[in-house]
Amino acid sequence: MVNDPSGNPRGLRSDPPGYPRELESDVALRDGTLVRIRAILPEDAPRLVAAYDRLSAQSAYQRFFAVMRRLPPDWARFHATVDYRQRLALIAERGVEQEMELLAVARYEPSDDDAPEIALAILDAWQNRGLGTALLRALLAAGQARGIRKFRAWVLADNTRMLDLIHRHGEIERRRREGAAVELIFTPRSPVTAPPAPTPRSA
Numbered sequence: 001m002v003n004d005p006s007g008n009p010r011g012l013r014s015d016p017p018g019y020p021r022e023l024e025s026d027v028a029l030r031d032g033t034l035v036r037i038r039a040i041l042p043e044d045a046p047r048l049v050a051a052y053d054r055l056s057a058q059s060a061y062q063r064f065f066a067v068m069r070r071l072p073p074d075w076a077r078f079h080a081t082v083d084y085r086q087r088l089a090l091i092a093e094r095g096v097e098q099e100m101e102l103l104a105v106a107r108y109e110p111s112d113d114d115a116p117e118i119a120l121a122i123l124d125a126w127q128n129r130g131l132g133t134a135l136l137r138a139l140l141a142a143g144q145a146r147g148i149r150k151f152r153a154w155v156l157a158d159n160t161r162m163l164d165l166i167h168r169h170g171e172i173e174r175r176r177r178e179g180a181a182v183e184l185i186f187t188p189r190s191p192v193t194a195p196p197a198p199t200p201r202s203a
């Protein structure tokens, strides 16, 4: 293990400004498997490209409403570089030290009004084991700790698993069909507890 004077347990470079270390946790899936959830880091970008390669065409379509041959590296860089407040992404990973396998990503991004848009993607082999539920809960809790009250999701109308997941965790305020997709605006259903968001560092 690399000894990192910053105390970073990953033994990698130091955390970027505002990195919410408090969002790091180990969660047990339904079958007892432990996975690590943490906020994304810019250095995760190549792992997003690799994870996209392993996503089935159906899952990729459900997530992006399109199937790309590869996740463009500049998209991956954009998706891996967030400010941890207005834009946040959590990843789930498993493995040892620097060989951690990225299993899933959950994120919110600012959208037109005050309801940031959430999106999740779980690698197919890791779906239906409770990971989507754990990540959605962690994401909503982190958003609420950052002052976000409402979230938005665009979900394909036949994606019952994602629609059910949102209905279980959100009080739906608005539901609107547009073509093949449904837009949902919702508030998290139960009070969620998360450590307070860090105060942003002054530039």
Ligand SMILES: CC(C)(COP(=O)(O)OP(=O)(O)OC[C@H]1O[C@@H](n2cnc3c(N)ncnc32)[C@H](O)[C@@H]1OP(=O)(O)O)[C@@H](O)C(=O)NCCC(=O)NCCS
Residues within 6 Å of the ligand: 058, 059, 060, 062, 063, 118, 119, 120, 121, 122, 123, 126, 127, 128, 129, 130, 131, 132, 133, 134, 153, 154, 155, 159, 160, 161, 162, 164, 165
């Ligand atoms: C949708 C998605 C995020 C859900 O994550 P997940 O880890 O598979 O979900 P979970 O294991 O937490 O299960 C959620 C619930 O769906 C249920 N479920 C599982 N498979 C299902 C299916 N085919 N249809 C309907 N419900 C299903 C599970 O039983 C579970 O309910 P329970 O908690 O009452 O048992 C994940 O499947 C995924 O990444 N899909 C592809 C991309 C996508 O659709 N993204 C959403 C874009 S907004």
